Amino acid sequence: MAATSFKPGFVELYTPKLLTVLREGYGLEHFKADAISGLTVAIVALPLSMAIAIASGVTPDRGLYTSIIGGFIVSALGGSRFQIGGPAGAFIVLVSVCVAQNGLDGLLLATFLSGVMLAAVGLLGLGTFIKYIPYPVTVGFTAGIAVIIFASQIRDLLGLTLANEPGPLLPKLAALAGALPSASPAAIIVTVVTIGHILLLRHLRPHWPAFIIAVAVAAAGAAILGAPVETIGTRFGGIPQTLPLPRLPAVSWEKVMAVLPNALSFTLLGSIESLLSAVVADSMTGRRHRSNCELVAQGLANMASPLFGGFCVTGNIARTATNVRSGARGPVSGMLHALFLLLFMLALAPFASYIPLAALAGVLAIVAWNMAEKHEFATLIRASRGDAVVLLITFLLVIFVDLSTGIVAGFVVSALLFLHRMAQSVAVENGMPLMEEDRADTVNGNGRKPYDAAPATDPDVVVLRISGAFFFGAAAAVGAALDRIGEAPKTYVVDLSAVSLLDSTGAATLEGFVRKANRRGVTVHIAGATRAVRRTLLVHGIRRPRVRFVASVSEAVAAGHAKDDGAGKAEQAAP
Numbered sequence: 001m002a003a004t005s006f007k008p009g010f011v012e013l014y015t016p017k018l019l020t021v022l023r024e025g026y027g028l029e030h031f032k033a034d035a036i037s038g039l040t041v042a043i044v045a046l047p048l049s050m051a052i053a054i055a056s057g058v059t060p061d062r063g064l065y066t067s068i069i070g071g072f073i074v075s076a077l078g079g080s081r082f083q084i085g086g087p088a089g090a091f092i093v094l095v096s097v098c099v100a101q102n103g104l105d106g107l108l109l110a111t112f113l114s115g116v117m118l119a120a121v122g123l124l125g126l127g128t129f130i131k132y133i134p135y136p137v138t139v140g141f142t143a144g145i146a147v148i149i150f151a152s153q154i155r156d157l158l159g160l161t162l163a164n165e166p167g168p169l170l171p172k173l174a175a176l177a178g179a180l181p182s183a184s185p186a187a188i189i190v191t192v193v194t195i196g197h198i199l200l201l202r203h204l205r206p207h208w209p210a211f212i213i214a215v216a217v218a219a220a221g222a223a224i225l226g227a228p229v230e231t232i233g234t235r236f237g238g239i240p241q242t243l244p245l246p247r248l249p250a251v252s253w254e255k256v257m258a259v260l261p262n263a264l265s266f267t268l269l270g271s272i273e274s275l276l277s278a279v280v281a282d283s284m285t286g287r288r289h290r291s292n293c294e295l296v297a298q299g300l301a302n303m304a305s306p307l308f309g310g311f312c313v314t315g316n317i318a319r320t321a322t323n324v325r326s327g328a329r330g331p332v333s334g335m336l337h338a339l340f341l342l343l344f345m346l347a348l349a350p351f352a353s354y355i356p357l358a359a360l361a362g363v364l365a366i367v368a369w370n371m372a373e374k375h376e377f378a379t380l381i382r383a384s385r386g387d388a389v390v391l392l393i394t395f396l397l398v399i400f401v402d403l404s405t406g407i408v409a410g411f412v413v414s415a416l417l418f419l420h421r422m423a424q425s426v427a428v429e430n431g432m433p434l435m436e437e438d439r440a441d442t443v444n445g446n447g448r449k450p451y452d453a454a455p456a457t458d459p460d461v462v463v464l465r466i467s468g469a470f471f472f473g474a475a476a477a478v479g480a481a482l483d484r485i486g487e488a489p490k491t492y493v494v495d496l497s498a499v500s501l502l503d504s505t506g507a508a509t510l511e512g513f514v515r516k517a518n519r520r521g522v523t524v525h526i527a528g529a530t531r532a533v534r535r536t537l538l539v540h541g542i543r544r545p546r547v548r549f550v551a552s553v554s555e556a557v558a559a560g561h562a563k564d565d566g567a568g569k570a571e572q573a574a575p
Helices: 004-014 017-025 028-055 059-079 089-123 126-132 135-158 169-178 185-204 208-227 234-238 251-284 293-307 316-327 334-353 355-370 374-385 385-400 403-425 472-483 504-519 530-539 555-574
Strands: 427-430 461-470 491-502 522-525 547-550
Touching: 017 059, 017 334, 017 427, 028 059, 028 089, 028 135, 028 208, 028 234, 028 316, 028 334, 028 355, 028 472, 059 334, 059 385, 089 126, 089 135, 089 251, 089 293, 089 522, 126 135, 126 251, 126 293, 126 403, 135 169, 135 185, 135 355, 135 374, 135 385, 169 355, 169 385, 185 208, 185 461, 208 355, 234 355, 251 293, 251 316, 251 403, 251 530, 251 555, 316 334, 355 427, 374 385, 403 461, 403 472, 461 504, 461 555, 472 504, 491 530, 491 555, 522 555, 547 555
Parallel strands: 461 491, 491 522, 522 547
Antiparallel strands: 427 461
């Protein structure tokens, strides 16, 4: 019976959104809308895919392979209706480091291993936990990536001649500053024209594909005028007009161990980036994505991409948002975007040779500027000291150390700050009067009116009210407060109605208090405990006859007085 109830939920959890859309009814009008949006996204993705590949230290055609193969699989098998997969600017730093350390074969193997890990994360249902990445961490690492991307494009933006460009930021900036005398006026003009066209078109014609128009204008102008600028053709010899045949990357145990840290970094960033992009699409459309299904699709896409020479695939926020704004109806749009890119590569590959690298660098400069989330950065700096600390730690470590260290450190600091805040929110109040809801009770379980006197004035009954999350971070403070209680009443009433969370450490602290009270012959009542809190207490041995569980403080007080009355009558009747 249990298996029957579980299986449909499991199947639904991993059903691609493509099947969901087709079941709902997919007609010609839907296909037309998806074709238009797919074409629009392909036009945006064409220059971006090549620019990101070049910035990552590989040839531009590999960016196209990534978008074509990976983008198709992400849309066909993913858990989001509108996700667009492909190479992302956020991966530029990680990919370039991997290429520098392990070569192209190492990058392909790391991408494949990352795909296996992403699929495993999705199948294990761990995608749900990605949403717990704190907002200051995401803003900090996104802003840090933006700075690194822009720094990586300075050489092509200015047309500098630099034999060896260092990877770390400070040595990179020093080397670029030393190479400033070699700046090319022609490259600077191409950069200014490209960025100017993009900004002008976004202002005057926001629905036009500004990236592709600006790159086309720069390429045509440079070719007609014979400008002495470096192009895709002069540096890479152009791009091929066909997809390569699939082949497995070279695998050996030594190579696997060498690229494993890179694969782990790809997995961490890929899961975060993809699910953030899916969340953005949800917020724009009112839909809900299936996070674990999405991660499985991302994993399969990253396993397939290196077979055709591509590299890391992830959901891309900018292209996904473009897809939504262009009127996409479902995943068919993303699949068509990949097919349109394939057609562009087959038909327009010879013309790509004329694209100036300064123009593609200008495109990435705009991408980096948009990625920086400047308003959110400034808001978090002002919001609170804790958020500012997390933001700056993440941001600075991403820039000066590496991306994974920045994310992990930011998350750890956020968790510690959260625990500190939660621990401070827990309070222990001694001698509390009856709560209003207790006074409002009409009768108790014995049919008697509830005790309506304030326990704070009764020396025989002490009410202790604990509020907040009673967990390991607050256990020491709560235990110290309980130990400081000097009264020796006949009854303790521990009001847990305001305890939202109780963990094992909190329960153990309370068990120690009950044990001490029992040794002194003091009766303990636990009032208002929720089902989850009561279950934790029972597991830790806090049960009858050591304590009595009651629904409210008033019921506990009435029970205590009934006991006292009975004891008094028995004492009077005794000879």
